[in-house]
Each structure stands twice: as C-alpha cells, then as structure tokens.
C-alpha cells in the first residue's frame with residue numbers, strides 16, 4: 582500500500598482524512614485506485630486531456646513528479662505520495 | 673554609519689551572535705524590505721522585521737481594517753477598525769521601533785506600479801491573498817532582479833518558498849506553471865484560516881528575509897516548505913528549475929508584464 586497525503590482543499594472528498602492508502606505501482610495507478618474509493622479526486626487533479634493540472638503538484642517522497650516520469654513515475658512499497666495544490670491566502 | 677548606545681542596547685542580542693554581529697546588524701539597518709499586504713502574513717513579518725531593525729520597511733495595502741481581520745492580523749487593534757491598514761500598521765511598527773523608516777502605500781499592486789516599487793527595495797515579502805498578485809510579483813521580481821519571499825496560507829496549511837530566479841534558482845512558475853481557473857482552488861479571503869497559522873508562516877517569511885539580508889544559513893531557494901498545523905508536520909520538498917518555464921526557462925514567452933494577470937476569485 583502507498584500512503585497518500587491529501588491537502589485541505591481535497592479533504593471533503595476523503596471524508597476529512599489527511600492521509601489515505603491506495604494500491605498501485607505508479608502514480609497514475611494510485612490515483613485511479615484512490616478515485617475508485619473516493620470518486621471525484623481524479624477530476625480535481627487532471628484536466629480534460631488527462632494531464633495533471635498546472636497548479637497542482639504531486640510529490641513522490643520529496644520529488645516533484647513533473648521532473649520524474651510524470652504520472653508514470655513508478656512507486657514501491659513505503660513510498661509516500663503527496664498532493665500539493667497552489668494556495669494563495671495571505672491577508 | 674555607527675550605532676548609538678541605545679541602538680547597541682536594542683540590538684545587543686543580535687550583535688552578540690557571531691552570525692550577525694555589528695556588521696550584520698549594519699546590513700539589516702541598511703536593508704529595505706517591501707511587504708505586500710499588511711494582513712495575516714504581513715503583520716507578523718512586519719513586526720519582526722521592525723523589531724529586528726531592518727532600516728526601511730514599505731507596507732503596501734489598499735484595504736481598511738475590518739473587525740474580521742483582527743483574528744490574525746496582529747498589526748491592527750480594535751481601535752483601528754475602519755482605518756487604512758497601512759496607516760494602522762505604520763503606527764504599530766513605529767511604536768515598536770522608532771529607529772526605522774516606514775513607508776506606506778495605500779494602494780494595490782498592479783502591473784503598472786510594481787516595478788516602481790521594486791526599484792526602491794532590496795527584498796520583497798509576498799503576503800497577498802490572490803493568485804493574480806502572486807504571479808505578477810514573481811514575474812516582476814525576476815525582471816527587476818529582486819529576491820521574493822513567498823508565503824501563503826489556507827485553512828490549516830501553509831507554504832513558504834524563497835524565489836531567486838534571477839540568480840538561477842527556480843521561480844514560482846517553475847513550481848506552479850499557471851494559476852488555477854475559477855472554481856478549482858479556493859483563494860479568497862472568505863475561506864477560513866486558522867489565525868495563528870498566519871503568524872507561523874509570516875514569522876518564517878521574516879526569518880528567511882533576515883537570512884537573505886545577512887547572507888547566512890540554508891535558504892528555501894530550491895525547496896518548498898509545507899506546514900500542516902493540524903498534524904503538526906513540516907515537510908520540505910524539492911523545487912527544481914523548469915527548463916520549460918515560460919518565465920525563466922530556456923525559451924521564455926513571458927518577457928514583460930503586459931500579460932493577463934487577472935484570475936477570478938475562486939471558492
């Protein structure tokens with residue numbers, strides 16, 4: 582199982598959980614598995630063409646997958662996936 | 673420029689630090705920091721930069737103090753409700769440290785005025801509350817070769833990064849290439865935020881700004897710091913420079929500030 586960290590804006594989809602578990606050998610598989618457990622998650626992360634939205638980052642451990650192999654980045658037991666969207670608040 | 677006895681006493685806990693010393697304190701007193709937004713992040717950052725003795729502080733904010741601000745915007749008091757935020761902030765900072773120069777600008781940052789502001793300051797702290805200003809500041813600081821300390825908060829989460837793209841480090845667009853369209857990521861002040869979270873991130877912005885001025889320590893120039901107040905977790909992730917970045921990549925398409933920076937408020 583892969584541990585996935587869910588950011589605050591997406592927690593309504595995971596019943597408030599900040600950390601969930603999913604199965605998969607790549608980021609794409611883990612997201613697909615998560616979407617089957619928490620429907621709607623995929624649509625928040627991917628655009629119409631199926632690419633990761635440009636204001637949402639996914640990290641495997643500490644690495645941004647856009648600088649690895651994108652959604653096809655391989656995962657192994659013990660890896661931690663974090664979803665980190667841009668946030669703008671400050672005032 | 674030499675310090676008076678009172679200044680030496682005021683800054684003595686800095687001056688005895690080998691990493692700061694008299695020389696470092698001089699650097700701080702010569703530094704000019706511009707704080708965008710005299711609100712949740714700008715308040716704690718401004719208070720500590722003033723206490724620290726950063727010689728010139730600029731405050732930019734077009735708003736007036738509202739009662740709902742006081743839960744987190746500690747530059748302002750109940751008596752300041754209705755007053756301009758920059759004037760309320762100036763009063764508070766001047767009371768804390770009358771030795772420094774405080775300049776106030778009661779307006780919002782735009783593509784038309786930002787470069788004039790940047791020309792007068794060495795380091796910029798982003799405490800704004802919207803993506804338009806964040807992307808505009810990123811681009812303008814790159815063109816003007818200014819270091820930008822970017823902090824942002826939402827509910828219980830904060831993000832912090834030091835942007836020095838003009839020195840070859842990644843910019844904010846390398847991290848997030850485009851702002852979100854309306855409806856996908858909340859970015860309005862109406863979104864809830866834990867008041868003290870603004871303090872945590874704003875104070876960390878001040879710490880990073882002070883280290884940049886002094887040239888000491890590890891920076892966040894190639895990292896993003898993520899703070900989760902509920903889980904009490906700090907995480908640092910890598911933030912590589914993107915060769916495809918539209919601003920600082922090898923084939924830039926953004927070469928001035930004439931682009932469209934409007935992003936609708938999204939909830």
Ligand SMILES: [Zn+2]
Nearest residue numbers: 843846917920
């Ligand atoms: Zn860039």
